Amino acid sequence: MKIGVPKEIKNNENRVGMTPAGVYELTKNNHEVFVQKDAGFGSGFFDEDYEQVGATVLDTIEEVYTAADMIVKVKEPIAEEYPLIKSHHVVFTYFHFASSEPLTRAMLNSEAVCIAYETVEDEDGSLPLLTPMSEVAGRMAIQQGAKYLEKPIKGRGVLLGGVPGVPPGKVLVLGAGIVGIQAAKMAAGLGAHVTIMDINMKQLRYVNDVMPNHVVTEFSSEFNIRKRIKDHDLIIGGVLIKGAKAPKLITRDMLKDMRPGTVVVDVAVDQGGCMETTKATTHEDPTYIIDDVVHYCVANMPGAVPYTSTLALTNVTLPYVLRLANQGWEVACAKDASLRKGLNIVKGKIVYEEIAQAFNWSVDAM
Template sequence: MLIGVPKEIKNHEYRVGMVPASVRELVQNGHNVIVETNAGIGIGFSDQDYITAGASIEETAATIFAKAEMIVKVKEPQAVERAMLREGQILFTYLHLAPDLPQTKDLIDSKAICIAYETVTDVKGGLPLLAPMSEVAGRMAIQAGAQCLEKSNQGSGMLLGGVPGVAPAKVVVIGGGMVGNNAAQMAVGLGADVTILDRNIDVLRSLNIQFGNTAKVIYSTTDVLEAEVLAADLVIGAVLIPGAAAPKLVTKEHIAKMKAGSAIVDVAIDQGGCFETSHATTHQDPTFIVDDVVHYCVANMPGAVARTSTFALNNATLPYIIKLANQGYKAALASDKGLLEGLNVIDGKITVESVAVAHDLPYVAAETALGL
């Protein structure tokens, strides 16, 4: 199979779909890889590094999309990229379709085979291709939140961990999954006063064992959520419903009542965000203010630590890329139920029910769409 790796074009996105080591694995499996020139330059990989690994270099993304049987990316294809997709071409990347109607419609029109990293599952029901970026984003959320609290960024001027004689900042993490767990780890490590909210009793038990007395672990009701958010200096939105739009748990009314100079970091922004006042921002212009609350809503947070993120992502995606290349998409999807869960759009049909519901569009089961 001919696999294409275009350069990412989203604002301040330096990650790349495949590092040279991944390319070498594909070449050893008998496949050909074409990489857009300078695709890996942002994380320290030259065109020569890719050539040494066995890839060929192409000058433009248009050539990559025109030639490749499978496109491997990181972020969702931008409008100019979606226009280059073609019928029967495999697209393997993050998609986050539930909050993004224009992208959904373009992928339907392309009739490409669109497999989303974020909905691929493993035998335990986990999300193996979302997990590494969730770990990165969770840890970054505390760094970003700490900066938002600085007075120069219109925050309250609080240090997360305080100092002897001065109380630490109160950090509330909404959601105790991969993002929330990693955010809490970082906040606890910095000495903050940390509270984690979740509605899954098993998750709460696990968090309680993990954090002991270093963080408060509380079942999230409407009353609890409201009280904790209004008392917080920093709120991390870490809620995920796989494949679906994030629920708006923190309302405009909550934001209006929060302390002046407090901050929110909406890690769920890729799925539409879990704060009613959120809208996606970029690394170039990451924050905005609503009712004196600093909002950080960057939609590709791990892109800021692109080298770490790319290696972590490649470690997870490479086995699936090899499987798709070796077996072809039909056999690979038919033989791997978890990979089949990643199929979002094929031949103009939406195969994830939550995406279809979000956009009021027809849904076709993946097995049916594949003719299994």
């Protein structure tokens, strides 16, 4: 098979869909790999690294799409890439269709096969291709939140860990999934007082068992959220519903109950955000302020640490890329139930129910 690895063109997205090590495995299996010039540069991989393992480096993104049967990316295609995607393409990347009707319509019109990293699902319900980026984003949420709590950038002026004689900052984490647990772990490591909320009591029991005593659990309800936002300095939104839009747990009217300079980090922004005031931002312009509350809603947070993120992503995507390349998408998805759940759009039809529900469209059964 001919596999294309284009350079990511989303704002400040420095990750790349495949490392040289991944390309080596593909060429070893007699596949042709076409990598766009400088595609890996932001992650610390150079054109000669790809050429040494058998890849062909092409100058333009148009050349990569033209040469390839399967496209392996990191982020969803943006508008200028839409015309490049054709009916013969299999596109394997993060899509997050439920948060973008224009993207969904464009991929339907392309009649390509769209397999989304974020909906590949194992038997136990875990999301193996989303997990590493959720781990990165959860940890980064605290790193970024701590920075934006500083007064020069309009935060409350709170040091999360406190100092002797001064109490630590307070962090509220909404969601006890991968993002939430990693965020709580990082915040606890800094010495902050952490409250983590979820509606899943099994998850809360797990968190209670593995976290230190200054991480407390609480059942998530509107009443409890409204109570906690009044005295917490940093609020992390880490809620996920597989393939669907995130629920709005923080509404616009709640902002008035937060103290000026409170920071909210909405990691769920890729799925529309779990805060009513969420709008996607970029690493170039990451924050905005509403009612004196600092919002950090960067839609590709792991793109800021591309070396770590690219290695972590390729570790988990490569086995699936190999299956798709070796067997073709139809056979690979027929044999692998986890990969089959990654099918979102196939030849002009939506085949993943939550996407259709997001736009009140019908689902075409496979």
